[in-house]
Amino acid sequence: MRTGEEDRAAFRDLYTLTASKLFGICYRICGERQAAEDVLHDVYLTIWKRAGAYEPSRASPITWLATIARNRAIDWQRAQKVRRASPIEDAPEILDTAPLVSETMLDDEAAHLLHGCLDGLEERQRSAIRTAFFDGVTYAELAERQAVPLGTMKSWVRRGLAKLKECLDA
Amino acid sequence: MSDLPPLDPPEGDGPDEAPDMAAAELALGLLDGDERAVAIRRVLAEPGFARSVDRWRTHLAQLFDLWPAVEAPDLFARIERSLDRPVEAPVATLALAPPTKSRLWPALAGLSSIAAAGLLVVLVARPVPVPPAPSARPTAPVVATRAPTLVAAIDPETAGVATVTAVYDAQAGAIRLTEAKLVGDDHSAELWVIPADGTPHSLGLLRARGGTALTLSRDNRARIAAGAVLAVTVEPIKGSPTGLPTGPVVAKGTLSPV
Incomplete structure (x- = not known):
């Protein structure tokens, strides 16, 4: 029988192993350190409470954790009702889906598939999709950042997503 | 991210002619307001749509690999204090009963590339989903490291x-x-x-x-x-x-x- 103390030790290990990854997610989306810390705190409380809801058949553990972090950070960001017209400046760059990535980091078939398909898109489509994912922004913010009408942005992205789907399903 | 100037849209670039990609848009978080509400209703009402959203989430989750880590502050003591706070009891009752270890392990067997797997299972398998009593043991500062x-x-x-x-x-x-x-x-x-x-x-x-x-x-x-x-x-x-x-x-x- 595990004691509460052993659980805490495991939870601390989980924090040590994953906090930098999840903080990277919170920081990029929240855009400020203090908010990102608060969100990270909430993320780990959520993980502790919802560990029983984790379904191994649906997602890898780190994906599950990362998804919680991204969703929490987006919730916070949208609750602020302040739009960031540009990405935060001091956050580390997201790696581009260059071939080197597929050689060095991604030995996983699913990762190859997605990155291969993303590489097949027009630059503006790929860029918008990546920005939406990594910065957690909506169509309205994407349009504002690129200074294009909302309808135009939607059209670009929808075409990009349709092409992506075609490639992923092929 | 791109600094491309807006290009002239190719022919037929009107929003009306764009395909229905609501499942992907919802998974990506592009939608807000009414569009988001409509998409969420579709998740509840259309099993095929819900599956499609799920597939998109799985595909897009590959992008998490690219997300750079940022050295995290040591929040563990603060997190522990929050866990120990009894006022959170009503929230704790919402936690699902932890599945038994025996059901979880076979499903996790293939996840050897993720260290968090084992640790999550430790958490999942803990007997009671309520926060344990505060520990008297002093907690060492936790520093997120990049050691392999x-x-x-x-x-x-x-x-x-x-x-x-x-x-x-x-x-x-x-x-x-x-x-x-x-x-x-x-x-x-x-x-x-x-x-x-x-x-x-x-x-x-x-x-x-x-x-x-x-x-x-x-x-x-x-x-x-x-x-x-x-x-x-x-x-x-x-x-x-x-x-x-x-x-x-x-x-x-x-x-x-x-």
Whole structure:
């Protein structure tokens, strides 16, 4: 029988192993350190409470954790009702889906598939999709950042997503 | 991200002609307001749409690999204080009852590349979903490190026996394993590392109950690397008398980086 103390030790290990990854997610989306810390705190409380809801058949553990972090950070960001017209400046760059990535980091078939398909898109489509994912922004913010009408942005992205789907399903 | 100036839209670029990609848009988080509300209603009403959203989430989750880590502040003490706060009890009652270990382990067996797997299972398998009493033990400061961490799912040869997850912390030179029920009471389970040269080296005995933590000698630390095999053999109580395995291998797995 595990004691509460052993659980805490495991939870601390989980924090040590994953906090930098999840903080990277919170920081990029929240855009400020203090908010990102608060969100990270909430993320780990959520993980502790919802560990029983984790379904191994649906997602890898780190994906599950990362998804919680991204969703929490987006919730916070949208609750602020302040739009960031540009990405935060001091956050580390997201790696581009260059071939080197597929050689060095991604030995996983699913990762190859997605990155291969993303590489097949027009630059503006790929860029918008990546920005939406990594910065957690909506169509309205994407349009504002690129200074294009909302309808135009939607059209670009929808075409990009349709092409992506075609490639992923092929 | 791109600084491309807006280009002239190609022909037929009107929003009306764009395909319906609501499932992807919802998964990506592009929608807000009414559009988002409509998409969420479709998730509830249309199973096919819900499956499609799920597929998109799975595809897009590959992008998490690219997300750079940022050294995290040490919030663990603050997190623990929040866990210990009894006012959160109503929230805790919403937590699902933890599934039993036996149901979870088979599904997790394939996740050897993720160290968090073993740790999550420890959390999932904890007996009661309420925060435990505050611990009197002082908590050491936690610093998120980038030391290489290796993990292995040590799969038993016999079906129906729980896989053992091993997590190697290079900085501490220690390996932690989840509970192993691989041998009977009249034997010991001995853990071996088999590096590329194929020669097994003993890392120590696994505890009969609960998880095991082993601090490795300097020689053995040098043998721990991605691709090295961890194996468990059945040995006499107190371990192999010869320094090499004497009993059958009952479980093995390969170390891989997180």
